[in-house]
Amino acid sequence: QVQLVQSGAEVKKSGASVKVSCKASGYTFNGYYIHWVRQAPGQGFEWMGWINPNSGGTNYAQKFQGWVTMTRDTSIKTAYMDLSRLKSDDTAVYYCARDKYLGLGYFDLWGRGTLVIVSS
Amino acid sequence: QSALTQPPSASGSPGQSVTISCTGASSDVGTYNYVSWYQHHPGNAPKVMIYEVSKRPSGVPDRFSGSKSGNTASLTVSGLQAEDEADYYCSSYAGSNNLVFGGGTKLTVL
Numbered sequence: 001q002v003q004l005v006q007s008g009a010e011v012k013k014s015g016a017s018v019k020v021s022c023k024a025s026g027y028t029f030n031g032y033y034i035h036w037v038r039q040a041p042g043q044g045f046e047w048m049g050w051i052n053p054n055s056g057g058t059n060y061a062q063k064f065q066g067w068v069t070m071t072r073d074t075s076i077k078t079a080y081m082d083l084s085r086l087k088s089d090d091t092a093v094y095y096c097a098r099d100k101y102l103g104l105g106y107f108d109l110w111g112r113g114t115l116v117i118v119s120s
Numbered sequence: 121q122s123a124l125t126q127p128p129s130a131s132g133s134p135g136q137s138v139t140i141s142c143t144g145a146s147s148d149v150g151t152y153n154y155v156s157w158y159q160h161h162p163g164n165a166p167k168v169m170i171y172e173v174s175k176r177p178s179g180v181p182d183r184f185s186g187s188k189s190g191n192t193a194s195l196t197v198s199g200l201q202a203e204d205e206a207d208y209y210c211s212s213y214a215g216s217n218n219l220v221f222g223g224g225t226k227l228t229v230l
Contacts, residue, residue: 037221044123044223045158045166045209059217095166104154105211105219108177110165 002026004034004096004111011117017084020114022096027109029077030054033099035107036070036081038092046092050103051079059103086118124149124210124222131228132200140225142193142210148220150191154213157186157195159206160224166209170195197227205229 007021022034036048049060051070058070069082079096094114097107125143132138142149142157149155157170168177170186173193183198193212197204210222 035219044126045211045221046123047211047219047221050217061218097166101154101171103217104152104213106154106156106168106171107158107166107211108168108171110167112165 002109004098004109006094006096006111006114009115009117011119012086014087014118014120016086016118017082018086018116019080019082020094020096020116022079022081022111024077024079024098027098029074033103034070034072034079035097035099035105036068037095037097037107039095039113040089040092043092045095048081050099052102053079083116086116088118088120090116091118092116122220124212124220126208126210126222126225128223129226129228131230132197133230134200134202136200137196137198138200138227139194139196140208140210140227142195142212142222144191144193144212144214144220146191148191148212148214149188149193151215152213153188155186155188155193156211157184157193158209158211159204160209161206169208200229202229 005023033050035050072079096111098109100106100108158166160166174186
């Protein structure tokens with residue numbers, strides 16, 4: 001079955017880091033970029049960046065440069081998003097999504113999201 | 121880059137048509153034909169309804185259509201059905217490997 005399965009909800013303290021995983025199945029993992037998108041409570045989607053699973057190359061939205069790290073482990077077909085120095089307004093649902101157009105933004109497959117709650 | 125601008129809400133009765141706009145800039149929507157629309161039922165994974173401005177993925181009803189004029193893209197839902205009630209988001213490629221989303225529109229079927 002073609003799917004992206006994300007890790008479970010996290011509760012973190014301000015200043016901590018969180019690492020969310022996104023495991024792919026049913027398709028060639030290396031063939032599609034993985035993007036990360038977040039949605040804060042009551043807000044819209046916010047694009048964070050992407051990773052090319054084939055090369056490990058990354059591209060981050062300017063807002064997140066310096067505090068997000070996207071990695072992957074091709075042996076287990078899993079992408080990771082690591083966000084550091086968490087603040088309360090990082091509380092959001094974090095989604096991974098497969099890009100059929102290698103960075104141009106055609107997300108044909110999404111994970112169900114991982115809720116990250118940041119408490120002070 | 122700034123988020124694309126969508127109306128916060130839209131509504132229509134069953135069977136009617138509704139159009140949701142998505143206004144960007146010449147640096148994103150106005151230049152690139154990589155505009156997508158996503159349907160999101162909260163709690164579920166989002167689903168792509170339109171890509172490349174007006175293309176429909178397999179399985180998406182032809183009641184959904186997309187278009188673009190200048191810096192504004194639009195999603196039209198014809199023959200509204202109860203299951204169309206959801207949040208809709210547009211996105212656009214914005215050059216230099218960047219993407220931008222709209223703020224979302226809550227579609228209510230009256």
